[in-house]
Amino acid sequence: MAAMATATLTRSLSSNPKSSFPSSFHGTPISSRFMLIKSASQPNTISMSLNSLPYDLESFKFQPIKESIVSREMTRRYMTDMITYADTDVIIVGAGSAGLSCAYELSKDPSISVAIIEQSVSPGGGAWLGGQLFSAMVVRKPAHHFLDELGIEYDEQDNYVVIKHAALFTSTIMSKLLARPNVKLFNAVAAEDLIVKEDRVCGVVINWALVSMNHDTQSCMDPNVMEAKVVVSSCGHDGPFGATGVKRLKSIGMIDSVPGMKALDMNAAEDAIVRLTREIVPGMIVTGMEVAEIDGAPRMGPTFGAMMISGQKAAHLALKALGKNNAIDGTSGVGREEPELIFASADRAESEIVDA
Secondary structure: OHHHHHHHHHHHHHHOOOOEEOOOOOOOOEEOOOEEEOOOOOOOOOOOOOOOOOOOHHHOOOOOOOHHHHHHHHHHHHHHHHHHOOEEEEEEEOOOHHHHHHHHHHOOOOOOOEEEEEOOOOOOHHHHOOEOOEOOEEEEOOOHHHHHHHOOOEEEOOOEEEEOOHHHHHHHHHHHHHOOOOEEEEEOEEEEEEEEEOOEEEEEEEEEHHHHOOHHHOOOOOOEEEEEEEEEEOOOOOOOOOOHHHHHHHHOOOOOOOOOOEOOOHHHHHHHHHHHOEEEEOOEEEOOHHHHHHHOOEOOOOEOHHHHHHHHHHHHHHHHHOOOOOOOOOOOOOOOOOOOOEOOOOOOOHHHOEOO
């Protein structure tokens, strides 16, 4: 009987894709009105041949290697990166959704070197999940244009879109970003302090994250340093490592207060995060949820558009600080094929923020 009912329901839904699904909430039906929108850059079908592997699985054997070669390759390349990025153009602290979006936008200019510092082994911050332990990611329009640029599929609704799994956004932007030759991600590395000279932020003090977390359990382990023309702080909202940039600015007297986030208000929060993304002190730009911490703006909850656009805005503020073409001034970047975004300054009304 149950099998018959299931089959009947299946036939009914397949014959009428717009029919309603039953809901556990007071028996109210939920309309099935989701339409899958595919990026033009993505293929509609996946073709796969199971008989064309370039090797024989029955007699597979790896090429021989000395263990010392593996160690030397990892060490030599990492140390070369540390030497290369010891003095760089832009350091981004925090590889969450805002930091990754900033690095992606900024690194479109191949002449700019970008170092990303992330205390976790796995970059991405909270963008691996949509909210709570749910997988879908909600992005309010018009931030979906950034998803189009990345080639990410989503379900489109009137005022927002839904990516079927947040990890699809995070893995896609990371794979595209880290393939660029002018970007280096230093994960499992913590930013312990700032370099400040003549009231200007000039870089960061770094250490292995595991060392930073265990300073009280061992003898002194001095840090290392990385200098930069611009530091972008995207540490996120307050927590064990969150909002560390603005909290450090307060503790050394460069800003007066860090009031912390107000209670949740999605509509006010996302606009405010983008609008208030700015150079907070000379040499340091704040983006993402760290903006809410320093300005007492509302928290935004599980919507991610503000993270992406705030990161883009931070990138163009960094470009401006470097004397490069940028969307803040309304000037076109070198070799840019995508439409520019024109951002209002932090002290203008939200209604003045315009999409070019």
